[in-house]
Amino acid sequence: MNLSGIIGYPVTPYSQDNKSVSLEKLGNVIDILLEAKVDAIAALGSAGEAAYLSESEWRLVADYTVKHVANRVPVIIGIAELTTDKAVNYAKYADEIGADMIMLSPFSYYKLSEEEIHSHYEAVSNATKLPIMIYNNPATCGVDMSPEFMLKMVNNITNATMIKESTGDIQRMHKIFALSNGKVPFFNGCNHMALEALNAGANGWCTAAPCLIGDKPKQLFDAVKNGNSQEAQRLFYQQYEFLEFIVTSGLAASVKSGLSLLGNEVGSPRKPLLPLNPAEKKRLKAMLDILV
Structure with missing residues (x-):
């Protein structure tokens, strides 16, 4: 699959009591994401609170997302599980319901060796025909994979075809590009370094920002790809404070609060996560008043 552009991340809305x-x-x-001209939808990522859903809820969200998108854009299903067996089961389910790709993170309690991580990805690959995006997000998953190791998995594991890098270290993206001679697609997962990442050759940008600011991320992507550096810089710095804020304040909390401010009530994040406090909401509103 030739995937590029903006990969939009939906939050997972709850009922009024946050129970379902x-x-x-x-x-x-x-x-909202489709209207923002995203090039793919990635359900059950960090913004979607996948770690806080029961298995039945996870499956419900995955299935509904595929059906609702209805082939208008590719659907990516995020999988980050402690055990390989559960990750395999989720990957099989994503395949069964018609997802286009899985985004796989190695989630850990014990520190995992590279041999264990490789085995984890290989087992998932053997269980499904879906392409796998290797997702490096040590801040939430507790596992940090080097560019060299991720490229080794792309070379050795049949369905591992691309990388999402979310450490915020631009040098890692340069290394992925250089070591693969630009042949392995990689995606930016760090909102506030979107401009640097796209200029470093990233095939796209994975973000929940379009939930709140429409097609501005897509405009930035297009400006970079069209070689319009001045416009790209203008668009990036227009969004920069907002992009940094939603990361530092917590994606689920900030995006859900932002949707509420825009008239789309989707509930609060699940405890122990807390919604934004009044000062944070006021700051977010001020940014949205300018951007939306």
């Missing part, structure tokens, strides 16, 4: 997933509201969030 609201599929109707999820459909609304997906529609």
Whole structure:
């Protein structure tokens, strides 16, 4: 699959008591992303609170997302599980429901060796025909994979075809590009370094920002790809404070609060996560008043 552009991340909306997933509201969030001209939808990532969902809820969100998107853009399903068996089961399910790709993170309690991580990815690859995006996000998953090791997995594991790098270290992206001679697609997962990443050769940008600021991320991507550096710089710095804020304040909390401010109530994040405090909401509102 030749994937590029903006990969939009929906939050997972809840009912008023936060006890169940609201599929109707999820459909609304997906529609907001599609209206923002995203090139793919990635359900069940960090912004989607995948780690806080029961297995039945996880499957419900995955299935509904595929059905609601209805082939308008590719659907990527995020998988980050402690055990290989559960990751394999989720990958099989993503395949069964018609997802286009899986984004696989090695989630850890014990520190994992490279041999264990390789085995984890290999087992998932053997269980499905879907392409796998190797996702390096040590801040949330507790595992940090080097560019060299991720490229080794791309070379050795059949369905491992691309990389999402979220450490915020631009040198890692340069290294992925240089070591693979630009042949292995990689994606930026760090919002506030989007301009640097795209200029470093990233095939796209994975972000929940379009939930709140429409097609501005897509405009930035297009400006970089069209070689319009001045416009790209203008668009990036227009968004920069907002992009940094939603990361430092917590994606689920900030995006859900932002949607509420824009008239789309999707509930609060699940505890122990907390919604934004009044000062943070005020700051977010001020940014949205300018951007939206």
